[in-house]
Amino acid sequence: MKNKDFAALKRTEILNRMNAAVAENDSEAFSKAYLELCQDIEENVLEQAKELVNQSDMNVLAQRGVRQLTSAEREYYEKVIDAMKSSDPKQALNNIETVFPETIIDSVFEELTTNHPLLSKLNATTVTGLTRMMLNTNGEQKAAWGKLSSKIIEELTSGFKEVDVTQDKLSAFLPVSKAMLDLGPAWLDNYVRQVLTEALANGLEYGIVNGTGKDMPIGMARQVGDGVNVVSGEYPEKETIKMTALDMIQLGNVTSIMARNSKGQARTVDNLIMIVNPVDYWKRILPATRAMSPDGVYVSTLPIPLEIIQSAAVTEGTVVYGMAGKYFLGVGMSKNGKIEYSDEYRFLEDERVYLIKLYAHGFALDNNAFVVLDITDLHPVRFEVVSKQEEHVDNALLSDLRIGGLTLSSKFDSDTNTYTAKTTTATNTITAFPKSGTAAIEITAGSSKVTNGGKITWTAGANTVTVKVTDGEQTKTYTVTVTKE
Structure with a gap:
């Protein structure tokens, strides 16, 4: 079995080359990388099949991605395999009356959105079998009080529009070897x-972020709505x-834009995502959102809850920021969707190329749902630690002086140094309260401390009590003469 880490790195490297080819509009480089991806998947499936050739436990097979097929799926794949093995696969596939089962694309969609x-964050749905659907672009719609006048009806229905979910086509090529066909329906599935x-995943991600709207979804980074040229x-x-x-002030300002839809209606802002190029994530976003705290632990400094998602589809130096739930994505196949023979590629004798056509459409529900941020001058975040010597003000005063329950000759005042008192008891406690917590207090009665x-x-x-208070360079002495009668 291949090393899983190595296999994952290889898959990532292929996907990165596909993304780079899309960005550079290099169809030849994309095709080469895509075919490598298909061959890598095929090799993995064949290797797994060899390990599990005698395995009948469906739970074990399911863990490896080999699911139990429905009767319709099995029937379809059996007919496809027979057609692919024929001398004229193109004609044989055209003669198959059974259509591509909707449950297959549903399974793929579940994997994608999970x-x-x-x-996984978007307002995504399968639209298999549909060609047009009604969509509420407001997202929230309040009821109207009073009689249903034409103005109220217009307000209630203004957020709905008809969407053609088949306008953007996706094509996935399938190089299939004879060895793959020999494994049977479950492994072909x-x-x-x-x-x-x-x-x-690759095609949709690019369209979702950067799509121009021409033969592809309208990306989050594009303007939508009435009046757009x-x-x-x-x-x-x-x-x-x-x-x-990325602090409270700046993020608060840009997020407040999303708090109203394009019609000026206030709404709750939630499900926030920030999509960033992987290079920018490590170079700009991470330094701007994490910092070492005074106790030596790195912590997030993001002031609001949002999820950062890395995507090669985002242009370096920018991020796409917005509410994920305000982007609609529909993916599916038409009723006559099926695997077709492809004349576009030629391979070795034991491998033929087939084609699956799908459709998808996506767009932001309103223009305020997403913004594009320029982060080329994003500053790293640091905890502000004030490092300065606090000037201590010496204070040798008392805030209070108590000698048991005796009454001093005048009410105690911190600026008054001398007091008198009378007592008939043999003993009393002496308690001096300093104004400064750093002050030292020495109490003597006659010659005794x-x-x-x-x-x-x-x-x-007469008994002389002295209370000496020392704080830094300051010293103050209070004297109380206590007369025992």
């Missing part, structure tokens, strides 16, 4: 679904918003 980071999943079927790009920090808060024993007649 495991693909971007597609496994291969077909893997190819479709990879092809759709569409030239030759292509929607205009959105202007970027300059960001220097007394602990602050401790007891003192009086002698008959």
Whole structure:
């Protein structure tokens, strides 16, 4: 069995070359990389099949991606295999009356919307068998009080529009060897679904982010809505918003744009995503969203909840930011969808190329749902630590002085140094309260030292109590003459 890490790296490298070819509009490089992808998938399926050739436990097979087929799926694949093995596969495939089962594309779509980071967040649905559908572009629609006048009806229905979900076609090529056909319907299904999943994920991601709207979805980075100047079927790009920090102020400002739809109606902002080129993620986004705290732990500094998704479809130096739930994506096949023989490629004698045609359409529900941010001057975030010597102000004053329950000759005042008091008891406690927590207090009664808060024993007649307070360079002494009668 191949090393899983190596296999994953190889798959990633192929997908990166496919993305680069799309960005450079290099059809030859794309075709070469795509065919490598298909062959890699085929090799993996064949290798798995050899390991599990005698395996009958459906749970084990399902873990490897080999699912139990429905009767319709099995019948379809059996007819396809027979047609592919014939001397004239093109004619044989054309004669198959059984159409591509909808459950196959549903299974592919479930895989896409479960495991693909971007597609799993969108307002995505399978539209197999549909050609047009009604869609509420407002997302939220409030009921109307009062009689249903023409104005109210117009308001209630203004958010609905008819969408042609078949206007953008997707084609997935399937190089199939004779060895693959010999494995039977379940393994052919496994291969077909893997190819479709990879092809759709790659093709849809680019369209979702950057699609021009001409023969492909309208990307999040494009303007939509009434009054948009569409030239030759292509929607205009959105202007970027300059960001220097991903802090509360700047993110709050751009997010507030989304808090109203294109009609000025207020709405709740949620399900926020930020789609970023992988290079920018490590070079700009990560330094701008994570910082080391004073205790040495790296923490996120994002002030609002959002999910960052890496995508090679995003142009370096920009990010696409918005509400994932406000992007509609429909994927499916027409009723007569089926595997067809392809004349576009020629391979070795034991391998033929087939074609599956699908359709998809996507667009933002309104123009305010997504913005494009310029992050070329994004600053790294750092915790602001004020490193300065705090100037300590010495304070040798007392805030209060208590000698048991005795009454001092005048009410205690921190600026008054001398007091008198009278007592008839043998002992009293002396407690001095400093104004500064750094002050030191020394208490003496005559020649004896007394602990602050401790007891003192009086002698008959006058007793001199001194309280010396020292704080830094300051010193102050309070004197109380206590007369025991």
